[in-house]
Amino acid sequence: xxxxxxxxxxxxxxxxxxxxxxxxxxxxxxxxxxxxxxxxxxxxxxxxxxxxxxxxxxxxxxxxxxxxxxxxxxxxxxxxxxxxxxxxxxxxxxxxxxxxxxxxxxxxxxxxxxxxxxxxxxxxxxxxxxxxxxxxxxxxxxxxxxxxxxxxxxxxxxxxxxxxxxxxxxxxxxxxxxxxxxxxxxxxxxxxxxxxxxxxxxxxxxxxxxxxxxxxxxxxxxxxxxxxxxxxxxxxxxxxxxxxxxxxxxxxxxxxxxxxxxxxxxxxxxxxxxxxxx
Amino acid sequence: xxxxxxxxxxxxxxxxxxxxxxxxxxxxxxxxxxxxxxxxxxxxxxxxxxxxxxxxxxxxxxxxxxxxxxxxxxxxxxxxxxxxxxxxxxxxxxxxxxxxxxxxxxxxxxxxxxxxxxxxxxxxxxxxxxxxxxxxxxxxxxxxxxxxxxxxxxxxxxxxxxxxxxxxxxxxxxxxxxxxxxxxxxxxxxxxxxxxxxxxxxxxxxxxxxxxxxxxxxxxxxxxxxxxxxxxxxxxxxxxxxxxxxxxxxxxxxxxxxxxxxxxxxxxxxxxxxxxxxxxxxxxxxxxxxxxxxxxxxxxxxxxxxxxxxxxxxxxxxxxxxxxxx
Numbered sequence: 107x108x109x110x111x112x113x114x115x116x117x118x119x120x121x122x123x124x125x126x127x128x129x130x131x132x133x134x135x136x137x138x139x140x141x142x143x144x145x146x147x148x149x150x151x152x153x154x155x156x157x158x159x160x161x162x163x164x165x166x167x168x169x170x171x172x173x174x175x176x177x178x179x180x181x182x183x184x185x186x187x188x189x190x191x192x193x194x195x196x197x198x199x200x201x202x203x204x205x206x207x208x209x210x211x212x213x214x215x216x217x218x219x220x221x222x223x224x225x226x227x228x229x230x231x232x233x234x235x236x237x238x239x240x241x242x243x244x245x246x247x248x249x250x251x252x253x254x255x256x257x258x259x260x261x262x263x264x265x266x267x268x269x270x271x272x273x274x275x276x277x278x279x280x281x282x283x284x285x286x287x288x289x290x291x292x293x294x295x296x297x298x299x300x301x302x303x304x305x306x307x308x309x310x311x312x313x314x315x316x317x318x319x320x321x322x323x324x325x326x327x328x329x330x331x332x333x334x335x336x337x338x339x340x341x342x343x344x345x346x347x348x349x350x351x352x353x354x355x356x357x358x359x360x361x362x363x364x365x366x367x368x369x370x371x372x373x374x375x376x377x378x379x380x381x382x383x384x
Numbered sequence: 385x386x387x388x389x390x391x392x393x394x395x396x397x398x399x400x401x402x403x404x405x406x407x408x409x410x411x412x413x414x415x416x417x418x419x420x421x422x423x424x425x426x427x428x429x430x431x432x433x434x435x436x437x438x439x440x441x442x443x444x445x446x447x448x449x450x451x452x453x454x455x456x457x458x459x460x461x462x463x464x465x466x467x468x469x470x471x472x473x474x475x476x477x478x479x480x481x482x483x484x485x486x487x488x489x490x491x492x493x494x495x496x497x498x499x500x501x502x503x504x505x506x507x508x509x510x511x512x513x514x515x516x517x518x519x520x521x522x523x524x525x526x527x528x529x530x531x532x533x534x535x536x537x538x539x540x541x542x543x544x545x546x547x548x549x550x551x552x553x554x555x556x557x558x559x560x561x562x563x564x565x566x567x568x569x570x571x572x573x574x575x576x577x578x579x580x581x582x583x584x585x586x587x588x589x590x591x592x593x594x595x596x597x598x599x600x601x602x603x604x605x606x607x608x609x610x611x612x613x614x615x616x617x618x619x620x621x622x623x624x625x626x627x628x629x630x631x632x633x634x635x636x637x638x639x640x641x642x643x644x645x646x647x648x649x650x651x652x653x654x655x656x657x658x659x660x661x662x663x664x665x666x667x668x669x670x671x672x673x674x675x676x677x678x679x680x681x682x683x684x685x686x687x688x689x690x691x692x693x694x695x696x697x698x699x700x701x702x703x704x705x706x707x708x709x710x
Binding site: 161163206214215216218219249295296297299300301304305306307308338339341342343344345346347349350352353354371373374375376377379 | 454503508509510511597598602603605610613614615616619620645646648649650651652653654656657659660661672673674676678679680681683
């Protein structure tokens with residue numbers, strides 16, 4: 107009887123790591139291996155698995171898939187908890203999964219928030235109505251032009267169907283070009299929008315005669331995805347661990363970004379960050 | 385014999401039922417063990433005027449709502465009247481998480497070392513993670529450059545303010561100006577808002593202030609100076625910026641590291657996801673449009689820690705010299 111009780115207590119005293127369900131992480135490799143305890147070692151991902159295991163206090167198992175589509179199908183079926191994804195592999199299972207993290211490149215500013223403004227009288231009240239519209243940009247470059255245009259594309263505007271681009275050369279001139287009808291839509295990043303439309307005087311609204319028809323960030327081409335029904339605790343823990351991985355576990359970060367060159371860090375994403383035409 | 389078996393069976397049943405009850409509690413909220421919730425019982429967040437006092441209440445209200453939602457725990461805001469209040473509350477473990485200026489974090493670091501760590505920092509839409517310190521004068525004054533302020537009075541914000549005390553003094557020294565000798569008199573105004581208002585009321589010839597939401601090249605759009613103008617308490621055109629220094633690493637959200645790891649990760653993950661999951665609530669915190677929160681660590685503040693140590697050493701040396709002179 108004493109041995110029986112000792113067994114019961116020993117079972118209860120087992121560490122959480124041993125009793126908690128593992129977190130199964132999909133990786134794309136040459137061939138499908140399924141979930142395999144030894145895969146982390148085989149792939150050189152021991153530091154990665156160890157870091158996540160320590161932080162989550164749960165076993166980490168890597169699961170090999172031949173491509174992202176197979177990994178995302180497994181994620182949707184509840185066979186893994188975290189999967190690499192891209193736009194093609196995401197769309198077929200988007201009702202069951204969501205994007206949570208994406209790599210930010212060392213080059214460029216990242217997913218710049220941008221806006222599109224038209225005059226109050228304009229009939230172009232949505233991104234899809236911008237076909238043929240002459241866009242005004244304050245300047246060229248990634249933040250003033252490329253990123254806002256990429257964001258607009260994710261919102262349903264085909265940039266090739268816009269009219270001739272106007273580069274105003276300055277913020278005030280860009281606003282004048284819109285108001286005068288030289289262009290139809292002012293497309294600008296959030297920093298410039300704030301400088302243009304946020305007055306330093308009480309009750310003054312410099313953009314009261316303008317209408318915002320879109321605000322958003324560019325879509326991502328690749329992301330890490332989870333099931334939509336993943337408990338929020340685990341989702342936030344994963345986000346926290348990944349966004350700081352470059353600082354807290356550089357070796358793990360190298361493994362996590364092996365397939366993507368020049369990654370500065372991971373950033374959280376919107377659930378539908380992979381989707382263009384949101 | 386049967387009695388002994390019955391009591392063992394009852395003990396076993398009790399243990400099993402405890403286990404089941406525990407599993408229910410876990411599965412209702414999380415796939416992870418969440419015993420930490422019972423341990424900490426509530427989230428305690430430190431609130432100060434920070435580097436931009438006028439937005440602080442809006443900022444922390446949104447954070448409070450979010451943290452209550454994601455932790456399932458009541459979240460208390462602990463208000464401190466100055467930077468030191470929040471530093472001491474975090475140092476003594478009365479507060480789990482707080483937004484500190486870089487210098488305030490450096491002060492906390494000197495007191496508790498790795499028991500507190502910066503976890504998140506604001507990243508602006510163009511990728512910058514810093515802001516500026518400036519020196520502001522009245523537009524009707526003759527002062528156009530820093531040299532014009534020789535022998536004049538200056539107002540600092542707080543001894544623990546980065547942009548309003550530590551950084552401009554360090555930068556001035558770096559430029560060959562000893563602020564303690566260059567200005568005829570200096571005083572602490574108690575806050576960024578108070579400093580600008582004191583300048584407006586001609587209590588100082590110049591004040592050190594926080595300049596953010598831009599660069600010296602683009603101009604600035606946020607900070608106490610702009611917020612006061614938007615509230616109609618001052619007019620921007622009544623003042624002139626004659627000197628700037630920076631960028632200074634943005635104010636970090638800082639956490640006690642002796643709190644449970646799942647708690648730290650859930651808080652950091654939820655806050656970092658806020659600009660994407662709930663952009664309106666994040667905008668309501670008063671940040672500049674397009675900002676996000678990215679991970680940071682102590683290494684981002686090493687320069688500020690060194691500058692603060694240098695400032696303290698300088699003050700001690702000055703005090704010692706003064707005492708000897710007596």
